[in-house]
Amino acid sequence: MLLGVKTDEAVISRMKSIAASIKHYTQKKDILIDELAAHEENVTFTVLDSDEIAGIKNYLAEMSGVVVSVEGERLILTLTPEEVQRTKELSVAQAIETIRNRLDQFGLSEPVVARQGEEKILVQLAGIKTLEEEQRARELISRAAKLELMAVDEERNARVHAMTHADAASYGDVILSDANNPQLLYLVKEIPILDGGMLTDAQVGFDQNNRPVINFSLNAEGAELFGDFTGRNVGKRLAIVLDGKVYSAPNINERIGGGSGQISGNYSVLEAKDLAIALRSGALLAPIELLEKRSVGPSLGADSIQASMVALIGGFVAVILFMMVYYKMAGVIANIALIANLLIILAVMSLFGATLTLPGMAGIVLTVGMAVDANVIISERIRELLREGVSIHKAIEDGYANAMRAILDANITTLIAAVVLYVYGTGAIKGFAVTISIGILASMLTAILGTHGIYQMLESKIAKSKNKKFWFGIKG
């Protein structure tokens, strides 16, 4: 399947994380700010004491790619175009890395996770056995796995059910629902205390009721932030938010040092396991969407390929019989080349692990046709010379020499087309290009070198017998 990365969302979350660090910095320095908000294009806030602006600007100058403009007490932060590009680029690269990581940990033997174009990722789940497994894998891939620890706005939380999202936004809050009970709402501070980026590990464990939970640990920076926050907010609640849903909101009883925590939820062991994998391998910076997916049920694949294979083989046999009837021994020699050619194509294709698709089949039809053609051209040239009455030796040598030019030109032009298709085509068309390239090279090898060798070997015999009807199917 082909996945797309919504890179615009990565830019938005970059804005949010800038806002989070501003909040943390100003709190630490005891600078009063107001109306801090992250938008699609910028981050804005107001500094209450204008003397502090210079200090904040100094701090912001350390952030790369951020442009600061000041309008009175109001600061507007935007990203440079290069930074926006870099953020997008990073989100795609990170998504590939993360998906690969997750699939590896999921236990797939050789998943394909490859970049395609700017913002697309090709994922092939080889080695999936059951539909359930495939479903799990897809859930795992697409899971944002964004862990956020957020502060519950205790002053206003009681009124949350009467609030609109706009109301919440005006307080710098967001409304989130409970993971198990969508009716239960929480009002939390929009800017998280910390997020999953500071996670070092996540493992499945069990709580006192023997239900699966996920234990996570934070890195030093995260542990410090977490410690500071819990120390300052004893008696308030902390919401553990995963992908925009509140999993639990325990009371903070005391300062929590050490930087570890627990996510409890109503999930099965298998779900907890997948979730832990997703958390360990990190959050996706940007959400993933499905762009293209093709799946052929096992029976369809088998019988349509079988039907076309039977047809192909039938057609091929007819061609071989026809060549023998029309050209007699020359036809037999050509057939040896044809069969060798087909074997080479199949061998090289299986060497590359190519699957037989319709365009691939088209490639085989085209190249078998071209191989027949090369042999026909050679045989016709030899016949022509024999009719003119030249010796067997000369007819064979000149026949090959004359045929060569035409065969080369015809094959090279097709090869040019194949190369263009390989470079500009995708998926199945690339496969078609590869098949015909292999086929053309194989047919030049078998038709020109292979049969020429056979003729040279048999030349004295042919010259002795003088039976042109037996050898070349013409009178004389």
Place this chain on the structure above:
Amino acid sequence: MEFFRYTKTYRFMGKSKFAMVLSVVMVLGSFVLLATKGLNYGIDFAGGTIVQVKYAGEAPIDAMREKLKSNPLFEGSSISEFGSSDEVVIRMKTTTSDVVVDVGDVTHATLAGTGEFEIRRVDIVGPKVGGELREQGLTSLILAVIGILIYVAFRFEWRFAVASVFALVHDVSIALGALALVQIDVNLDVLAALLTILGYSLNDTIIIFDRIREGVVDSKNTELGEMIDDSVTKTLSRTTLTSLTTLFVVFTLFMFGGEIIHPFAFTLLVGIVVGTYSSIFIAAPTLVWFGFDVKNYHAKLAEKARREAEKAKMRAQYESGIM
């Protein structure tokens, strides 16, 4: 065994006016078809979803329609038979971009109760991807033609290049016209078939051109028309043999390859017939049309030979130390 009498030269040039008229009519007809009926882009190029369902008995299409109405995912979907009465495809213009939703499972659940069936194929192509595929397909076709043009111009002469591309455009146009006429779904496999036609037709044309070039170089005859007749005749048994053998293979694919291969085989069938015709009747006469002149070409060759001889002489002098 021999099909054609090698002692006789067939007069193809005499029929060239008739062939030209026929071709112009067919190409224009194709353009009209393309403009009025248009190509029926399949999901590869238009985007959309296809679900192929096979029932144990005859597919209850009416009952399926009723069931599908209950799920908004299938809004605007159409159901049609696929090859036999127990197999159907459900086509939707819409796609789901959620990675987690399995359209196959949803279809299975929605159609529950309509009989015993299995989901055989689910293809989803997002609208963005469809557009890109179409663009890439077209770009690659055009670039391939340009590459061929340059090579043939380099190996032969520019008029040969233009004539061969002329024949290619002729073949692909008529094949596209045929696709518009029967309203076959144009998907990636049909594009591959079109490319195959391109390859075949080009191959045929090059072989004949090679003969003409040989004739021009070897003979003293300067009458291009006669030379073309002679070359086409000499390659006639090769052209027919190759086309017939390929036609064998494609025809068996068309007849016995199953429904899924039909669009592909149909395109090839039309293309090979048209390609063979154009190589014999269109490509070579176009040379005359574009004003290819044998005397001129002789002069050019003589000039080239003279320059090469001069070069060889200079080299010989240099090597023997005179210069």
